[in-house]
Amino acid sequence: MDINNLTIRSIHEGLKSKEFSCKELVGGYLQRIDNLNPELNVCVTVTADNALAEAEKIDAKIAAGSELGLLEGVPLGVKDMFATKGVKTTACSKILGEFKPPYESTATQMLKDEGMIVLAKANTDEFACGASTEHSAFGVTKNPWNHDYVAGGSSGGPAAGVGSRMFPVSIGTDTGGSIRQPASFCNVVGLKVTYGRVSRSGVISMASSWDTIGPFSSTVEDSALMLQAMAGHDEKDATTPKIEVPDYTKNLGKDVKGMKIGIPKEYFGEGVEPEVKEIVMAAIKEYEKMGAELKEISLPYTEYGVATYYIIMPAELSTNLARFDGLRFGRKPNIEGDTYIDYYLNARDEGFGDEIKRRIMIGTYVLSAGYYDAYYKRAQKVRTLIRKDFDEAFAEVDALMAPVSPFTPFKIGAKADDPLAMYLADALVIPASCAGVPGISIPCGFTKDKLPVGLQIIAPMFEEGKLFQLGAAYEQGTEWHKMLPAGL
Amino acid sequence: MAISSDDVKKIAHLARLGLKEEEINKFQKQLSSIFGYIDKLSEIDITGVEATSQVTGLTNVSVPDMVHSVSTPPEDLLDCSPLPVVARQIKVKKVI
Numbered sequence: 001m002d003i004n005n006l007t008i009r010s011i012h013e014g015l016k017s018k019e020f021s022c023k024e025l026v027g028g029y030l031q032r033i034d035n036l037n038p039e040l041n042v043c044v045t046v047t048a049d050n051a052l053a054e055a056e057k058i059d060a061k062i063a064a065g066s067e068l069g070l071l072e073g074v075p076l077g078v079k080d081m082f083a084t085k086g087v088k089t090t091a092c093s094k095i096l097g098e099f100k101p102p103y104e105s106t107a108t109q110m111l112k113d114e115g116m117i118v119l120a121k122a123n124t125d126e127f128a129c130g131a132s133t134e135h136s137a138f139g140v141t142k143n144p145w146n147h148d149y150v151a152g153g154s155s156g157g158p159a160a161g162v163g164s165r166m167f168p169v170s171i172g173t174d175t176g177g178s179i180r181q182p183a184s185f186c187n188v189v190g191l192k193v194t195y196g197r198v199s200r201s202g203v204i205s206m207a208s209s210w211d212t213i214g215p216f217s218s219t220v221e222d223s224a225l226m227l228q229a230m231a232g233h234d235e236k237d238a239t240t241p242k243i244e245v246p247d248y249t250k251n252l253g254k255d256v257k258g259m260k261i262g263i264p265k266e267y268f269g270e271g272v273e274p275e276v277k278e279i280v281m282a283a284i285k286e287y288e289k290m291g292a293e294l295k296e297i298s299l300p301y302t303e304y305g306v307a308t309y310y311i312i313m314p315a316e317l318s319t320n321l322a323r324f325d326g327l328r329f330g331r332k333p334n335i336e337g338d339t340y341i342d343y344y345l346n347a348r349d350e351g352f353g354d355e356i357k358r359r360i361m362i363g364t365y366v367l368s369a370g371y372y373d374a375y376y377k378r379a380q381k382v383r384t385l386i387r388k389d390f391d392e393a394f395a396e397v398d399a400l401m402a403p404v405s406p407f408t409p410f411k412i413g414a415k416a417d418d419p420l421a422m423y424l425a426d427a428l429v430i431p432a433s434c435a436g437v438p439g440i441s442i443p444c445g446f447t448k449d450k451l452p453v454g455l456q457i458i459a460p461m462f463e464e465g466k467l468f469q470l471g472a473a474y475e476q477g478t479e480w481h482k483m484l485p486a487g488l
Numbered sequence: 489m490a491i492s493s494d495d496v497k498k499i500a501h502l503a504r505l506g507l508k509e510e511e512i513n514k515f516q517k518q519l520s521s522i523f524g525y526i527d528k529l530s531e532i533d534i535t536g537v538e539a540t541s542q543v544t545g546l547t548n549v550s551v552p553d554m555v556h557s558v559s560t561p562p563e564d565l566l567d568c569s570p571l572p573v574v575a576r577q578i579k580v581k582k583v584i
Contacts, residue, residue, distance in 0.1 A: 097570065099568060100568075102560050102561075102564035102565060102567070102568065103559065103560045195543050195544065196543075196544045196546075209540075209541065209542045209543065235551060238546070238549040239542070239544050239546065239549075241544055241545075241546055301532075304528065304529060304532065306525075307525060307526040307527075307528045307529050308529065310522065310525075310526050311526050311529070318503060322503075322504075325504070326570060326571075327569065327571065327578060327580060328565070328568060328569050328578060329568035329569060329570075330568075330570065331570060332570040332571065336581070337581070338581070338582075339581055339582060340580055340581040340582065340583050341504070342506075342581070343580070343581045344504040344506075345501075345504055345505065345506030346506050348503075348504050348505050348506065349505055349506035349507060349508070352505070357500075357505055357507070357515070358515065358518060358519065358522070360503045360505060361496070361499045361500060361503060361505070361515065361519060362519065362522060362523075363503075364499050364502050364503040365491075365495075365499050365519075365523075368499075368502070374530075375526070375529075377539060378529055378530070378532075378534060379526075379529060380539035380540050380541065381534040381537040381538070381539050381540075382529055382532055382534065382537075383539075383540040384537050384538055384539065384540045385532070385534075385537060387540060387543070419518055419521070419522060420521055420522055420525055423522075423525075434540075435543065436543030436544070461543075
C-alpha cells in the first residue's frame, strides 16, 4: 500500500480487491500524520478514534460482500472552517474556545454520506483571512517542499496535508484565492468552484458574496469526483441556484483541440516574478501542442481587484464576525467587565488576532455613515466592471490561463510585518472571485529552488467541466503532480 | 486617506474591539497604509455602472413557512454558551 500514490479510484480498487483493509488504509494515513504533523503543523484536531471506528464499519461491509461506493472509505482532511458535529471547530481563532458544533455542514455531511472518513480538521489563517496560514492562532503550516517556506493560505493546512499525503483529498474554502494559492504552493490540485455551486451551509462565513467551498487533491480526476459529491442546490443555502450538476467525469480524457485559450496580458505584468512567468508560459504552450488556440486578451480592470476586494470583503467580514461575542458560543473573556459593552470589548479583543481586528476595522469604516458611498458603493461598482472584463473575455475564448501567484512561495515571516504586501499575494486570484467564476490551480513545474508553481485555469460560471477537461489534458502529458517532497 | 488615532479608537469601539492603548498606534499606521492603497479606486470612472451585490442573479429565494422538524434542539444550542443558562435563557451582563 503506497500512500504516496493513492487516489480515490486506486483506494476504491485496493479496498475492493482486499489489497488492504480500510483499517490499514486509515491507519497508514494516521501514522503519516503522527510522523509529519509535529513539524508541518497541518492538523489542528485529529479524529483518530472516530476514523478507525468508521474504517471498521467499512471493513465489515466489505466482509459482508456489499457493494462499495467510489468514495467509501476514502480518508478526508477538512479545513477548520466547516462545522463538524461534536468535533471541535475553531476557525483557527481563540474566540471560539472549545466550541463543538451541534450540527454538521452540508458539504461534510454529503461527503460522509458517500462514506468518506474525516481524519482531521486542518489549519487555516484565522477565519480564513490570509495568504500564508501565518495568521492562524495555532501557528503557521510549513510548506512540505521546504519547511522554511509558507504553505500558502488561507487553506494552508488542507493544501499541505494533501501535498504531504496526510490524506489523499481535502476540502477548503476560497474567498479571494484561498484554495488556488496554497494549492499552487504545495504542488496539488485546488479547485475554486462557481459561487453557489456548493452549499455553504454550516461553513463559518467570511465574506458572504465571495465564499466558495472546494477540494484539494493530487489529481484532476479526484477534484472532479469530489465536486461531483458536493455540488448542487441546497435549501439551507439560498445562494445555491437550482442548476443541474453535470457528470464531471465525462470531461476527463476529452480532447482540447480547437479550444480557444485566452492569455490575459495583465496577469503577466511587472509585478509577476520572471521565473513564474517562464514556468507558466511553458505550461500554456503545451496546450498549443495539443491543438488549442492561444490568444492574447486583456482584462483591463485586473489591477483594481485587490482594492475592490479589500473594501467589500472586510465590510462583509465585519458583519459576519459580529456574532462572535462570547455570549451564545465560544470563549468567555478573561476579564468579563461590569457592563455588556465591556464584555463584548474584552471577548473580542482577547479572542481575535491582529489581522482579524484590522479587517473588521476596515469593514466597519467603509460601511459607516459618510464613507459608505465613497468606499463600499464605489467598490461594488468596480466589481461590476471586473465582472464585465470576464464576460467580454468569455465571449471570445473558452477559458483563461495565467499564473496563480505573482511570486513563488515565500519564507515564513517575509511578509508578516506588511499587511498590504500579503494582500497583493492574491492579485491574480481575486478577480475571478469578483466575478464568481470557477478557477483551478494545477501543478505545472518547480522553480530553481525546487518550490512548486501552479497554472491557473479560469472558466465561465458553472463550466467547471472545462477546467477538468483542460487540467486533465495537461496532467496526462506531465509528471509534476506525481512528484513528492523529500523524505516521504 | 489618512486615518488618525482618534479614528481608530472610534472604529474600534463601534466594532466592539477593546483595543489596548499601545495597539492604537500600530493599527493607525497599518490602516493608513491600507487605505492609501484602496483609495486607488477613486481614479476610476463609475458613471452609469450598476453595483454588484451578488453574482448569482437570484432574487427572492424563499421556502414555505412551515415547521418540518427541529434540526438542532434548542438545548444543544444553549449548551454552546460559556455563560450560565437559566430557564432556557443565557444570563448576560446588565444591559440597561
